[in-house]
Amino acid sequence: MLAGGLIAGFAAGLLGALLHFAFVQELILLGEEYETGALVHFAGVGEGTAEAGHDHAEGEGAQDHTDEGGDGSALMRNGLTVLFTGLIYAGYGLILVAGFALAEHFGRQIRAQDGILWGIGAFVAFQLAPAMGLAPELPGTIAADLGARQVWWWGTVLATGTGLALLAYGRNLLVWVVAGALLAAPHVIGAPELGEFFGSAPPEVAAAFSARVLGVGLAVWAVMGWLAGRIWARDTA
Amino acid sequence: MREGNANAVGCDGKERKMNALNQTAAKTSTGLMSILFVALIGATVMFVAGHAQSATLHDAAHDMRHATGFPCH
Incomplete structure (x- = not known):
């Protein structure tokens, strides 16, 4: 179980890194140029918002990005991104196969095609549903208190994952009702918000960033689910 | 016979x-305990790579955190 999850996770992580550099990294760098003020969008308004971004002493979003590879250490920065993308998907992979094992514990068989569905479902739980409340943030985005957002994030992942599993494997109306309630709850409660907008980058860049992050996530999760499902089916055959 | x-x-x-x-x-x-154990390892990896706020970890994982939609900072 452990090995299958790790192999599928790392392989998916490498694909994730590849797609990251093909689609996402350029927007992160662009966002940072607006964040630092190297680029200013919409001169009149931009000045005010850029300053709001950098004055804000409380901390959320005012991180200093100078040591993240601006000065010639792009290789280091990108290497770390590959490493951590591999790592995070290895973690996802372990959780995915733990889910497979749980399903089999209750007598459900997992094949490669089930793996794809599990991967897509897990993408919804880990990325899409949290993104409904907390859209993927371009660097420079200023958002509500980090701790509160992380709590909402974990709660949403847990509720959505459980809700989808109950929806898929439940056998009676009561279970499906509970599933629906779990899926809806995080969004009824609502993600922590600031109520004001401080974005320094153009909305087009932020929108493209969010869409690409979700697209890449879906692709990588689907592949990971398929791969993990194949390995799982082979090992338990 | x-x-x-x-x-x-x-x-x-x-x-x-x-x-x-x-x-x-x-x-x-597979026993429930070992399932829980594997899930916990996965969640720990996610927490360290995605959510822990030590400055070094944050900087190293920065681009991945943004690109996976984690609340980053």
């Missing part, structure tokens, strides 16, 4: 079925 032979241990193929059943049981029903 045939009946007697069939009931003798190892002569009717039943023992093979039993072995197969036992093996299947051992393979498929």
Whole structure:
């Protein structure tokens, strides 16, 4: 179980890194140029918002990005991104196969095609549903208190994952009702918000960033689910 | 006579079925504790790579955190 999850996770992580550099990294760098003020969008308004971004002493979003590879250490920065993308998907992979094992514990068989569905479902739980409340943030985005957002994030992942599993494997109306309630709850409660907008980058860049992050996530999760499902089916055959 | 032979241990193929059943049981029903353990390792990796706020970790994982939609900072 452990090995299958790790192999599928790392392989998916490498694909994730590849797609990251093909689609996402350029927007992160662009966002940072607006964040630092190297680029200013919409001169009149931009000045005010850029300053709001950098004055804000409380901390959320005012991180200093100078040591993240601006000065010639792009290789280091990108290497770390590959490493951590591999790592995070290895973690996802372990959780995915733990889910497979749980399903089999209750007598459900997992094949490669089930793996794809599990991967897509897990993408919804880990990325899409949290993104409904907390859209993927371009660097420079200023958002509500980090701790509160992380709590909402974990709660949403847990509720959505459980809700989808109950929806898929439940056998009676009561279970499906509970599933629906779990899926809806995080969004009824609502993600922590600031109520004001401080974005320094153009909305087009932020929108493209969010869409690409979700697209890449879906692709990588689907592949990971398929791969993990194949390995799982082979090992338990 | 045939009946007697069939009931003798190892002569009717039943023992093979039993072995197969036992093996299947051992393979498929992973214990709940080990499932929980693997899920916990995964969640710990996610927490360290995605959510822990030490400055070094944050900077190293920065681009991945943004690109996976984690609340980053």
